[in-house]
Amino acid sequence: MSAPGIAWILGYTIAAEIGDITRFSSPKKLVGYTGLCPRVYQSGNTDRRGPLTHAGPKYLRWALMEAAVHACRHQVYAARYQANKKRLGKQRGAKVAQVDIARRLAEAIWHMLTRNTTFAPAGATRALAA
Numbered sequence: 688m689s690a691p692g693i694a695w696i697l698g699y700t701i702a703a704e705i706g707d708i709t710r711f712s713s714p715k716k717l718v719g720y721t722g723l724c725p726r727v728y729q730s731g732n733t734d735r736r737g738p739l740t741h742a743g744p745k746y747l748r749w750a751l752m753e754a755a756v757h758a759c760r761h762q763v764y765a766a767r768y769q770a771n772k773k774r775l776g777k778q779r780g781a782k783v784a785q786v787d788i789a790r791r792l793a794e795a796i797w798h799m800l801t802r803n804t805t806f807a808p809a810g811a812t813r814a815l816a817a
Contacts, residue, residue, distance in 0.1 A: 689805040690795055691764060692757030697750045701796065704747035708801055714794035722748050723790050739786070748789075755789035763808045764788050 688698040711717040718724055719742070726737035741748070759768040771784035799806060 690754070690758070690792060690799065691761035691806070692754035692759075692792070697754050700746055700750040701754075704744045704750070705796070705800070708797065711797060714797040717797045718790050718793045720747075721751060721789075721793050723751065723786055723793065751789040751792055752785065754792055755785045758788055758792060759785060764791065767791070 688695060693701065705717070708717075711720065719740075722740045722742040722745075724740060726740050728735040728737060758764045768784050768788055771787055772780040774780070775783050795806060795808075798804075
């Protein structure tokens with residue numbers, strides 16, 4: 688619950704859906720489990736990206752997206768959210784930027800649970816409270 692945008696309901700939902708964190712050897716594995724990464728079509732030298740995979744538990748995706756909506760206003764993620772939103776344009780920028788923040792939250796959750804620490808973004812001298 689120390690991560691931005693996560694209170695007790697989302698915290699319990701995320702913890703219940705993830706289960707044992709040792710199942711995931713890296714943060715990328717956890718992000719892949721959430722289904723918040725793009726579908727990849729590869730053949731030879733061709734590499735195309737598609738829509739989100741939607742693999743894994745839907746309530747985990749829901750909880751991370753809800754947390755991302757609130758985390759977009761937090762000082763740690765606000766600049767990244769605004770930059771992605773502006774770069775991607777008016778039509779689809781906001782949603783894609785929120786998915787990016789949700790992926791970042793999933794990676795932060797993996798680091799917090801494997802190291803048994805509170806949320807502390809890179810470069811922070813002390814843990815930040817949400």
